[in-house]
Amino acid sequence: MTYRMTVSPDFSPDFIAGWYIFNTWLQNQLSEAIHLELFDSFDDQRKEIQEDKIDLIFANPYDASTLIRDKGFIAVAAPSGKADEAVICVGTDSDISCVEDLKENCNVSMADDPEVNTIGMIMLEPADLNKGNVNISELSNYVMVAKSLINQQSDVGFFLKESYDNMSKFIKSQIRPIIASEISVITHSFLVGPQLINRVDDIRKLLNDMHNLEKGPGVLASLGFEHWVNQEQEDAEFMIDLMDTLIT
Amino acid sequence: MTDIQLNYHDGTSDNRNVIDEEVPFPEGKLIVSRTDAKGVITHCNQAFVDISAFSESEIIGKPHHLLRHPDMPAAAFKDLWETIESKSKWNGYVKNLRKDGKYYWVYAVVVPNIRKGKVVGYASVRRKPSRTKIDECTELYKTMLAQENEQ
Incomplete structure (x- = not known):
C-alpha cells in the first residue's frame, strides 16, 4: 500500500525540495511507500482531507483541529522554534x-x-x-x-x-x-492518520530522534529547522482550544 | 493607593492595594492561561507573568480571582462561569488587578477544554481591547456595580 503525505500550502517555496527529501528519508526509515502530494491551495488540500485521502500531514493549526477532532489523526511532533507569527x-x-x-x-x-x-x-x-x-x-x-x-x-x-x-x-x-505578533504557542504539527495508527510510535520516535540520526540534520536543514519537538495529543488539543479562542 | 478587602465567591477574602493607574496591554501579544475544572491556574505564559506583576510561582495553583479588580461587577463573572460550565465559549472585557495594585484591561475569551466529552479545565486567552470598548465597559461596569451595591 502507498500512503499519501502532504504539507500545509502555506510553507515557503524555498522548502519544496526539502519536503521531497524528507519524504524519501521517511520512506527509507519506515520501509513504507509514501507519496508526497503538494497542493497550491487550501481548498484543494481540504477536499482530499475530507475524502480521507491523506495519511500524513504537516498541518497548520486550523486544519489540525479538523484532522485531530474529526478525522482521528494523532499529533507526533512540531518544528522547534517555528511558532507561527x-x-x-x-x-x-x-x-x-x-x-x-x-x-x-x-x-x-x-x-x-x-x-x-x-x-x-x-x-x-x-x-x-x-x-x-x-x-x-x-x-x-x-x-x-x-x-x-x-x-x-x-x-x-x-x-x-x-x-x-x-x-x-x-x-x-x-x-x-x-x-x-508574539504568540509563541501556535505552531504547525506533524500528524499521523488512522491508516498508519500502528506506526504512530515509530514515527514519533523517528522524528524526535531525527537530528541524531544519519542524514537527519541535513534533511532537517532542507526543511528550515534544526529538530522536531515531541507533541503529545494533549499539546495539540490545547493548541486547538487556543485557536478556538481566536475565532470570535 | 487604597487598601481594599476583596471578598470572593468561594468565601475567601484578601486585602489588596488598588492604584488608579493603567498599564498598557503588551503589543502583539496574547496572555494565555489554563485552569483546572475548578478555576485553579495550572499554566500561564510569560505575557501573563509580565502584565500581572506576579511571579509564575505566585500564579500557579491560585484561583483565577487572583486578578479580580474591585471595579468588576460580580454579574460579569457569574455570566462567565454559567457560560463555560455549559460547555460554551465566553468572551468579554475585563479590568484586571495587578500585584502592585495597578490595572490593565483585556478582551478575554474562555473556552472549556473538553476531552472525551468531559470538561477537564478551561483555556483563557486575552488580547488587546480597543479604547472605545474600554470606555464603554468602564461606564457599564460602574452602573452594574452600583446596582449590585444597592441590593
Whole structure:
C-alpha cells in the first residue's frame, strides 16, 4: 500500500525540495511507500482531507483541529522554534505608524492563509476594525501583498512572519512593519492518520530522534529547522482550544 | 493607593492595594492561561507573568480571582462561569488587578477544554481591547456595580 503525505500550502517555496527529501528519508526509515502530494491551495488540500485521502500531514493549526477532532489523526511532533507569527506592514512612505492610526474602510491585503489572517485581524481590533468595516483583498501570495502596499493599493498587509523575513531586501526596503505578533504557542504539527495508527510510535520516535540520526540534520536543514519537538495529543488539543479562542 | 478587602465567591477574602493607574496591554501579544475544572491556574505564559506583576510561582495553583479588580461587577463573572460550565465559549472585557495594585484591561475569551466529552479545565486567552470598548465597559461596569451595591 502507498500512503499519501502532504504539507500545509502555506510553507515557503524555498522548502519544496526539502519536503521531497524528507519524504524519501521517511520512506527509507519506515520501509513504507509514501507519496508526497503538494497542493497550491487550501481548498484543494481540504477536499482530499475530507475524502480521507491523506495519511500524513504537516498541518497548520486550523486544519489540525479538523484532522485531530474529526478525522482521528494523532499529533507526533512540531518544528522547534517555528511558532507561527504574523506581521502587519505598511508601505515605507505611509503615514501610518501604529494600528490605532488605521480608520474604518481602510484597505487590507492578505494571502490565503487563514491562521495569519485571523492573527492579523486580532491585531487590528484595538483600532475597532473587523472584517465588517475594512476592505479586504485576498491575494495569491505574500509577494502580491507586498506589491499592493508598494503600489499604494492597500493601507496595510498581513504576512506570515517567516515569509516576511524571507522576502528580498528590495521588497523589504519598500515596506515597513508596524506590529508583529508574539504568540509563541501556535505552531504547525506533524500528524499521523488512522491508516498508519500502528506506526504512530515509530514515527514519533523517528522524528524526535531525527537530528541524531544519519542524514537527519541535513534533511532537517532542507526543511528550515534544526529538530522536531515531541507533541503529545494533549499539546495539540490545547493548541486547538487556543485557536478556538481566536475565532470570535 | 487604597487598601481594599476583596471578598470572593468561594468565601475567601484578601486585602489588596488598588492604584488608579493603567498599564498598557503588551503589543502583539496574547496572555494565555489554563485552569483546572475548578478555576485553579495550572499554566500561564510569560505575557501573563509580565502584565500581572506576579511571579509564575505566585500564579500557579491560585484561583483565577487572583486578578479580580474591585471595579468588576460580580454579574460579569457569574455570566462567565454559567457560560463555560455549559460547555460554551465566553468572551468579554475585563479590568484586571495587578500585584502592585495597578490595572490593565483585556478582551478575554474562555473556552472549556473538553476531552472525551468531559470538561477537564478551561483555556483563557486575552488580547488587546480597543479604547472605545474600554470606555464603554468602564461606564457599564460602574452602573452594574452600583446596582449590585444597592441590593
